[in-house]
Amino acid sequence: MVVVSVLLAPAVMAAAAMIERRLGPSAAGWVAALPIALSVAIVAVALDAGTGSATALALSAATHVPAQVAFGVAFASVLVRRGLVLGAAAGALAYLACAALIPHAPDVLAVTLAVVVLAVVPRLMPGGRPRPGSPRRRVSTALSCTAAAIIVGVAVVTCRLAGPQVAGAVAAFPTISMTLAVTVVRRDGPVAGAHALLGLVRSLPCYLTFCLVVALAAPAAGLVGIPLGLLACLAAAPATWRAVPLAHPPALALDRRASVTTAQVSQDPK
Numbered sequence: 001m002v003v004v005s006v007l008l009a010p011a012v013m014a015a016a017a018m019i020e021r022r023l024g025p026s027a028a029g030w031v032a033a034l035p036i037a038l039s040v041a042i043v044a045v046a047l048d049a050g051t052g053s054a055t056a057l058a059l060s061a062a063t064h065v066p067a068q069v070a071f072g073v074a075f076a077s078v079l080v081r082r083g084l085v086l087g088a089a090a091g092a093l094a095y096l097a098c099a100a101l102i103p104h105a106p107d108v109l110a111v112t113l114a115v116v117v118l119a120v121v122p123r124l125m126p127g128g129r130p131r132p133g134s135p136r137r138r139v140s141t142a143l144s145c146t147a148a149a150i151i152v153g154v155a156v157v158t159c160r161l162a163g164p165q166v167a168g169a170v171a172a173f174p175t176i177s178m179t180l181a182v183t184v185v186r187r188d189g190p191v192a193g194a195h196a197l198l199g200l201v202r203s204l205p206c207y208l209t210f211c212l213v214v215a216l217a218a219p220a221a222g223l224v225g226i227p228l229g230l231l232a233c234l235a236a237a238p239a240t241w242r243a244v245p246l247a248h249p250p251a252l253a254l255d256r257r258a259s260v261t262t263a264q265v266s267q268d269p270k
Contacts, residue, residue, distance in 0.1 A: 025247075028199060029197060034233070035230075038210070051219060056164035063111060099172075177199075206237050
């Protein structure tokens with residue numbers, strides 16, 4: 001299962017890269033934040049340590065959603081003002097600061113805070129319509145996929161070595177989204193990176209829904225709780241997707257240019 005998780009992360013990054021070129025960085029950030037790799041990690045923990053550990057991992061990941069939001073807001077805010085390095089550092093520190101407080105709060109309080117934060121905080125993120133992503137170089141895409149694979153592999157191994165609570169904090173850190181944001185910033189600038197982070201925050205209700213359904217269903221249903229969580233995540237996706245600002249697809253622009261050219265040719269008396 002570790003191998004599957006390591007191979008799945010590059011697939012998510014590759015899908016995000018294709019979506020970015022058509023629909024912009026916000027859409028790519030939304031895709032990168034979906035709990036696809038997390039679901040495989042939970043399966044791995046369930047097979048290695050039992051359903052109880054998998055349930056604890058899912059609940060721990062759910063309670064860290066406020067920390068993920070803090071990461072996205074801090075990263076985006078500092079990024080557009082101070083640049084990539086300080087932005088990434090601010091995002092990581094914001095996540096760590098929130099994660100340090102979460103173990104001292106009851107799970108119900110942490111989940112309630114996550115719901116409130118997801119309802120209010122996205123309004124603080126940058127607005128406007130993003131531009132479609134520039135064509136990626138193959139080397140850039142390969143590096144992003146490799147980084148995502150390494151990070152997810154470390155998270156799954158941590159699940160085995162340090163227990164589900166610590167593993168939940170590690171698995172919840174938005175590493176794939178961070179990798180995507182860094183790649184977008186280096187190619188298209190800080191505003192595009194901020195839009196990718198907006199996609200992360202907008203996608204987190206799907207992430208939270210998945211974690212809660214797995215945590216509630218797994219004790220009784222076992223591994224069946226994981227596909228139930230994915231179905232719940234899929235059900236929540238349309239509502240969150242509508243809030244993601246999309247760029248005009250380049251293909252549509254090309255089609256319009258082709259239509260104008262064809263009309264001009266047909267009207268040409270020659």
